[in-house]
Amino acid sequence: MSIRIHELAKKIGMNNKELLAMLKERKFDVKSVSSTIDNISAEAIVEEFAEKNKTAEAAAQPPPPAPEPEAAPAPVQIPTVKSAADVAREKEEAARAKKAAEDAARAASSPSPAAPVEKPAAPRKAAPAVPPPPPVVSAPKPPPAIPAPKPASPRPASIPAVRSAPAVPPSPPQTPGVRPAPSAAPAQSAPRPASPPPAAPVSRPVSAPPPPAPRPVSAPPPPPIASAPKPTPAIPGTTPPIAPASATPDQPSEAGDGELKIISLKPPVIVRDFAPALGLKPFKLISELMGMGVFASMNQAIDEGVAIKVAEKHGYLLEVKHRGDAASQQAAKAEEKKARAKKAAAEDDPKNLAPRPPVVCILGHVDHGKTSLLDSIRKAHVASGEAGGITQHIGAYQIEYNGRKITFLDTPGHAAFNKMRARGADATDIAILVIAADDGFKPQTEEALAHAQNAKVPIIVAVNKMDVKGANLDQVKAQMQQHGIAPEDWGGETITVPVSAIKGTGISDLMEMILLQSDVLELKANPKADPSGVIIESQIDVGRGPLATVIVQRGTLKVGDSIVCGQQWAKIRAMYDDRGNAIKEAPPSTPARVIGWSGAPDSGATFKAVKNAREAERLAEDAQHAAKLAATSQAAAPKETSIDALFANIAASQQKTLKIIIKADVYGSTEAVRSVLENIKSSKVALEIVSTDVGLISKNDVLMASTGSATIIGFNTKLENGVTPLAKHHKVRIETFGIIYELADRVREMMADLLEPDLKEVKLGAAEVRATFPLAKGFVAGCLVTEGKITRNAQSRLRRGNKIAYEGKIEMLKRFKDDANEVRAGLECGIKLGDYNAYEIGDVIECFEIQKVRASL
């Protein structure tokens, strides 16, 4: 067992930092106030300080009043100005103090002369002021010493003695003392209580039978005490409030310096929540984290260790409240799982199942007409709205054909969207493989086929573009046979439907086949089960926050339901169908857009409904915690290092690196962009993807990019207000794209731009020397420009046969007697090359320039 330093400091009433310093001095292995020390040492320190405190307290007590017997009557008068309740309480306190005094006196073998003094003093509030210790503490009763409601100044000596008692702790008995009369005088004298108490020995009469002699010496109070009895009983009461008042101003500063403020957060520690707890703007925190080499965006969680360090830096102690212990959690989880399994079994009872619409996924190579086909089916024009005419998201739609519903998932055909296609296939009952009749099998056709086969769903092949001139159905069928999906009319089992998405031919046949296949599959679900399903796509919408397209697989999802999906959860605020109409509920096989998420859930993940929002939040938190643990243990796992790897790392560290922050509209797009960029291979420039996130490009992204010298690449997303000037200020490059291959090409260029440009010689022209003319100094060559042009100050080379006789600048270029900037082919000119003079007739002067061209990767 151990105790944290700040807790110990609190316990012993010491400043955190001082205690830390002291422990370091004593060679404890402590680094910060949240470090711990073992309980045994802690107890020793507590005891040590308890001793010291006692001494200090005792020292703080006023010297026991001189054993003036006259002091006794003073308290007797108090009742005349106090309420009955005050009197009763004071009596009680007096009795207690008296008893304690007697005990102490008995303990001290010889009768003390102080004893009689204590009696009268007992009724004072001083007793409660020093609660636990023995009666002696109550001795300071001399409060009557304050007697004089006169100016405080004349009595400097007596005041400290009086004040010191209450100065100990501000205590409840103040109340009776809060009498109106004395207010002014005490207030003035208040600041004194701090004045050093009389000599310590005086204050400890209990343990040592008080030598009466020293007291009068060390304690100046006697004179006032003498006057005390008469003046006023009211005054004594005023003393206690005075001291606390004076103490207060000092305390905050002490506490302010030393006291550690505590922040309690539930895991995970998200930047958005953590920053305000520290009193920081999120971007400030993000920059600070970057300074520590930690890159995190607003919505990301940071490591607890890092968070604790940051908190300490700002003078806070961070407590991350984890839920319960692992064993009880696991037991609860096991119970829950059992109960769920039981419930699921009941829900899946055939008598509770009802037919549900098929979920059909459309797969195929890019541009083979998937979206057009779906368009034709939906009679809506989805394809015409897509950037570059290609599908870059998964779309989920429901249509009705012959009174029966069918849910369609459209998936992108571009190579980059492999993961999206895989998800599409996984979430469906039937896969439609679209193959263009004029193009046949292509790489993504094969890949899509593999996804459908992996998902073990029946495949229907739609041979599209049958209207196109080069359409060849038989060739496609032959390829199908080669790929192990022979068409039915060729003796295989694969339903094959020739269609034309543009002309709309064959569409009804295709629909019939889908319904037929669906009947064969006998698709059923319990609409009353606890809802669950799969996330098809998620994104962060500017107005509506995180939202996700889901397909309900079991039960009926309703607005108001609480659902959880991995690390995210939602209390469903609203749901929309594929055409944007608000819906209240989504039965099995229905696609719906769900709003109300805590964050964008992972596409392809499954969601399930739970009891309530609290439960959903708890499960999401657990998942976040588990993910964090997994990440930490992965990072901490020892990595194998070989010499080759070491050299490779050294080489990599010397390589130029293009750092990129990816922002995209939806989760699937971030995956696709990442996948495309990771496929750019170069031995000269490395590409580092600092982060990928969904949503608008924000100011935080700019700050993050600025700190990490990264470029922001946006895909299908826009910039938040104010981002452009901020980016300009921080010299951060932001580029946005709507078409993925354009994005990849541009990133390739950016990478190449990091390299020194290649130098390329570009020939401008040539001239032949026909004569030489003497000049005042040297010679000039009389030439005929034979090709291109000769330019003054351009680089030149003088060739004589196969040899190069001179290389340098064209220093002088003349057309007749005038200087010329350039002379074109077919004209004569005079050329002087640098300081060269040995021209010969027949020499060729070539003129060229050096151009910088982008290096290749």
Ligand SMILES: Nc1nc2c(ncn2[C@@H]2O[C@H](COP(=O)(O)OP(=O)(O)OP(=O)(O)O)[C@@H](O)[C@H]2O)c(=O)[nH]1
């Ligand atoms: N002539 C003809 N053209 C078609 C047909 N179907 C699609 N197209 C054209 O083919 C091109 C690609 O169509 P899309 O529907 O966008 O193709 P896709 O497979 O969805 O493409 P990605 O979304 O990029 O995977 C468009 O120019 C369509 O007009 C068809 O049946 N006949």
